[in-house]
Amino acid sequence: MLKVGRSERKAAMLNFIEIMRTAQGGDAIANMAGRFGLSPEQTTKAVAALLPAFAIGFQQAAARPDQLAPFAETMRRGVYEPFFESAAKAFTADAAKRGEEALAALFGSPELARSLAEQGAALAGLSQDTMKQMMPFVASTLMGGMAKSMTESMASPPQAPDFMRAFAAFTPGAPPSTPPKSQTPDNPYEAFFSAMLGVKPEAPPRSDAEKAVEQAFDNWNTMLAIGRNVQDAQMQAMRAFFENAAKNLERKD
Numbered sequence: 001m002l003k004v005g006r007s008e009r010k011a012a013m014l015n016f017i018e019i020m021r022t023a024q025g026g027d028a029i030a031n032m033a034g035r036f037g038l039s040p041e042q043t044t045k046a047v048a049a050l051l052p053a054f055a056i057g058f059q060q061a062a063a064r065p066d067q068l069a070p071f072a073e074t075m076r077r078g079v080y081e082p083f084f085e086s087a088a089k090a091f092t093a094d095a096a097k098r099g100e101e102a103l104a105a106l107f108g109s110p111e112l113a114r115s116l117a118e119q120g121a122a123l124a125g126l127s128q129d130t131m132k133q134m135m136p137f138v139a140s141t142l143m144g145g146m147a148k149s150m151t152e153s154m155a156s157p158p159q160a161p162d163f164m165r166a167f168a169a170f171t172p173g174a175p176p177s178t179p180p181k182s183q184t185p186d187n188p189y190e191a192f193f194s195a196m197l198g199v200k201p202e203a204p205p206r207s208d209a210e211k212a213v214e215q216a217f218d219n220w221n222t223m224l225a226i227g228r229n230v231q232d233a234q235m236q237a238m239r240a241f242f243e244n245a246a247k248n249l250e251r252k253d
Contacts, residue, residue: 016051019145020138024087028141031087035137036130046131049124050138053116057106064108071105074098075147083137084144091137099136102143 024031033043061068074080080098082089089095103113114132121131 016054016142017048019084019142019149020047020051023084023141023145024090027087028090031090032134032137035091036134038126038130042124042126045124046120046126046134047138049120050117050131050135053120054106054139054142061106061108067108068105071101074101075143078147078151080140080144080146081148081151082144083140084142084148090141095140096136098143099138099140102139103136106139 020028022028029040029043029047032038032047033040036043038046080102083095083098084090100110104110107113107116113135117132117135118128120135121128124131
């Protein structure tokens with residue numbers, strides 16, 4: 001059985017942070033700051049406040065393979081990659097539209113995505129309107145970086161990338177479809193997504209590499225002046241808010 005815990009969510013956010021740092025030639029934060037009239041520091045805080053929601057969203061979305069299928073196909077076709085690579089395309093109407101589609105795929109409903117944006121705004125100290133406008137563009141850039149990384153990780157793939165298998169690979173608590181041959185997934189896309197979200201088999205002792213990842217995450221938090229305790233509180237607050245909002249939406253249905 002696979003478990004997704006505190007250290008795994010940290011690993012996911014570390015990967016997401018690296019994607020946002022390198023997006024648009026390393027200028028994504030500056031570009032976004034200019035687009036929304038914010039300082040780089042404000043933009044960094046806004047993105048940092050949203051990343052826990054995306055980490056949680058990916059974990060939750062893996063349990064909805066039917067809803068994820070169209071989104072997975074869109075990612076496979078490389079639709080999102082230009083938003084990661086080009087500032088000229090990152091803030092277009094198409095980028096906003098694709099970002100909204102990504103939010104719907106990850107969070108299941110526009111209402112929940114908006115609620116998470118409001119929570120992120122409170123954590124970052126920004127207006128809700130600004131955060132709601134930013135969230136689709138952060139989503140499209142992040143999805144572009146993930147798609148590009150997955151594509152580049154495939155060396156002469158024998159068949160088209162199977163994003164649905166990749167999403168299914170890290171469904172928390174889901175039994176494997178076939179008995180595992182080893183702790184390392186055979187499918188490179190499964191391996192990538194497992195690494196992206198930090199999902200690891202239960203029980204093995206932490207390796208030096210895992211300790212290094214956690215240290216790198218903590219160092220990056222220090223650089224952002226967020227601090228480890230504050231980041232953990234953000235993760236806990238975002239998860240609690242996510243779960244409560246989802247339950248409320250289910251009651252309405």
